[in-house]
Amino acid sequence: MRRRALLAALGSSAATSALAGCLDPAGSGPTTNGTDARDDPTESGTRTDVATSDGSVSTCEPSTPTFDVADVGTDGDHDEAPEDAEFVVRDVVTSTSYDRPETRFVLEPDAFYSEAAVERERENGDDEIVVEDISEIDDATVREAIRTAVETGAWRADELPNDLRETVERVDFVTGVSEGDTYTHVGVALHEFPVDDPPAIEFGAGVANRYVTPNSPGTVALWLANAREEELAVTSGAVPPFSMLRPVLADGDGGTGDGNSGGGSDERFILWRDYVEESDGCFGRRDGDWIRCDIGVQTGIQACDSVVREYEILPSTTGTYPDETVPPGPGRYEVSGSVGYSHAPHGPSVELEYVVAFTLERV
Numbered sequence: 001m002r003r004r005a006l007l008a009a010l011g012s013s014a015a016t017s018a019l020a021g022c023l024d025p026a027g028s029g030p031t032t033n034g035t036d037a038r039d040d041p042t043e044s045g046t047r048t049d050v051a052t053s054d055g056s057v058s059t060c061e062p063s064t065p066t067f068d069v070a071d072v073g074t075d076g077d078h079d080e081a082p083e084d085a086e087f088v089v090r091d092v093v094t095s096t097s098y099d100r101p102e103t104r105f106v107l108e109p110d111a112f113y114s115e116a117a118v119e120r121e122r123e124n125g126d127d128e129i130v131v132e133d134i135s136e137i138d139d140a141t142v143r144e145a146i147r148t149a150v151e152t153g154a155w156r157a158d159e160l161p162n163d164l165r166e167t168v169e170r171v172d173f174v175t176g177v178s179e180g181d182t183y184t185h186v187g188v189a190l191h192e193f194p195v196d197d198p199p200a201i202e203f204g205a206g207v208a209n210r211y212v213t214p215n216s217p218g219t220v221a222l223w224l225a226n227a228r229e230e231e232l233a234v235t236s237g238a239v240p241p242f243s244m245l246r247p248v249l250a251d252g253d254g255g256t257g258d259g260n261s262g263g264g265s266d267e268r269f270i271l272w273r274d275y276v277e278e279s280d281g282c283f284g285r286r287d288g289d290w291i292r293c294d295i296g297v298q299t300g301i302q303a304c305d306s307v308v309r310e311y312e313i314l315p316s317t318t319g320t321y322p323d324e325t326v327p328p329g330p331g332r333y334e335v336s337g338s339v340g341y342s343h344a345p346h347g348p349s350v351e352l353e354y355v356v357a358f359t360l361e362r363v
Helices: 002-012 115-124 140-152 164-170
Strands: 023-025 087-099 105-113 131-133 155-157 173-175 185-192 201-209 218-226 232-236 283-286 289-293 297-301 306-313 331-342 349-362
Touching (some): 115 185, 164 185, 201 349, 218 349
Antiparallel strands (some): 105 155, 173 185, 201 218, 218 306, 283 289
16 A cells, blocks of 8 residues: 555655745744744653543643743832833733544545556555445445545544444545546545544743843743644744734734734834744845745644744834834733644644733833
8 A cells, every 4th residue: 555655654754844935925924943942941841641531642741931921020019120121021821722623533535646647656666556436335324424525525523434444444545436537546534533632732921031121122932832742743834833923902903913914013013033044044024024935834843842932022222123123112912823733644633823912011
């Protein structure tokens, strides 16, 4: 079954893959690849095996950074603040939601071949390729599941018909479903999703440096943590795993936003990193606008580990795009975004949506 071996090989390299794209205006262009090196990282969490509802997935308590998250002192009490501090960052709050499959099993088409292409595979490979017309499948429920998957893109259920798993594992290509199309041979893949288990990827945020001064910007940290006993990859835009973060005043007309829409330029600012330097050529500046490659990139997160990014709140004295990076004033700010991930190569995807809110208080 050479096709399955090929798909497995492709899946194993997914964490380092990127889809080709071109430079587009970047309303929110994404951030950078790999794990951030912090000067003084403090991590919490222990690796513990926990049996899940069906015993098929091992979870753990991932290592995550420790930062101030909520109150950093009484309102108006800034005895420890540097004399030249402009703002203090307070009360970081996060919220998350997950858009994921609602059924335990998903059957999807995963390969589309013509008859000639299958014959070339047979000639070039040593493994047997099993082709079966759908009419030759004895079980009517199995036939209908495969037909639904091919014709609609997916078949979903919480229980499997008898022999469906065996049929999918035994047969490489099904014919007789896509007649009239260029491709006549369709391969299908069965995915089992742990719908009753907690999410595999967790999100968090906190304050790494709470005071904004001319010599020391305030710093907000965001992280993604892998709560599985296996490496997983998250999918995002050109500079992963987060977007170019542009918080907006929560009580302004723009509401929350990730930089693509909402919030006028006088209501938001950029949380700064050196996006251009970290983008590997996929993020830049042109004619006064940010541009980015329109691509998808995956970032691997090791089992029970996390990926951290720190973003600076620049002072009014900065020379780094001050019209865009200096906060418009004190207030409650929010920024939102999303990342995707899958429990298995080519499997159903999960979208994690997050919102980070924090207060900038004048010192």
